[in-house]
Amino acid sequence: MPSNKKNLLALTGSFNQKVIQVNTYYVGSGKNRTIVTRMDIFLDNGQLAEFSLYKETIFSKLGELLGSVDIKTGNAEFDKTFRLKSKNETETQKIFNDEVINHCQNVKKDFTGTILSKENKLSFFMNGLPGNKMQLLHFNCLLSIVLLLTKHSSKPSGHSPKN
Numbered sequence: 001m002p003s004n005k006k007n008l009l010a011l012t013g014s015f016n017q018k019v020i021q022v023n024t025y026y027v028g029s030g031k032n033r034t035i036v037t038r039m040d041i042f043l044d045n046g047q048l049a050e051f052s053l054y055k056e057t058i059f060s061k062l063g064e065l066l067g068s069v070d071i072k073t074g075n076a077e078f079d080k081t082f083r084l085k086s087k088n089e090t091e092t093q094k095i096f097n098d099e100v101i102n103h104c105q106n107v108k109k110d111f112t113g114t115i116l117s118k119e120n121k122l123s124f125f126m127n128g129l130p131g132n133k134m135q136l137l138h139f140n141c142l143l144s145i146v147l148l149l150t151k152h153s154s155k156p157s158g159h160s161p162k163n
Helices: 056-066 074-079 089-095 098-106 133-153
Strands: 006-016 018-027 033-044 051-055 084-086 112-118 121-126
Touching: 033 133, 074 084, 074 098, 084 089, 098 133, 112 133, 121 133
Parallel strands: none
Antiparallel strands: 006 018, 018 033, 033 121, 051 084, 051 112, 112 121
16 A cells, blocks of 8 residues: 555634644554644744754754754753754744743643744644544644744734724
């Protein structure tokens, strides 16, 4: 059986004037088949620096020995728990301010998956369906971080409301 993606679920909607797509699909085949849930939030009014955020693992530590470098935020606990990678370190550090870092720290036990910013969208990936209590916790954790990060994608329009 070929190793192609088969969509199980595809939803599109909007929240806070942002288009959101949720896709759940199989990756792999046979005993190696895994369900992946991906959510994309399209940032129509701005962009973020491209970055990836995931939890520190033994493999990321091995990568560091081989020359892979992650961004240090200045928060020792966050830097020990998470891997933050970007080609634009300065812009990424602006996004990961105290509010975002503290929120990540508060939900770190439920953080499983990867958050990516690329071009005009924020995405997260997690294994499994958000159908049981544990998977819902993981989904909500990633979603809460992504929604917090969308605040940084807004650019001032130059218009101020009239009093």
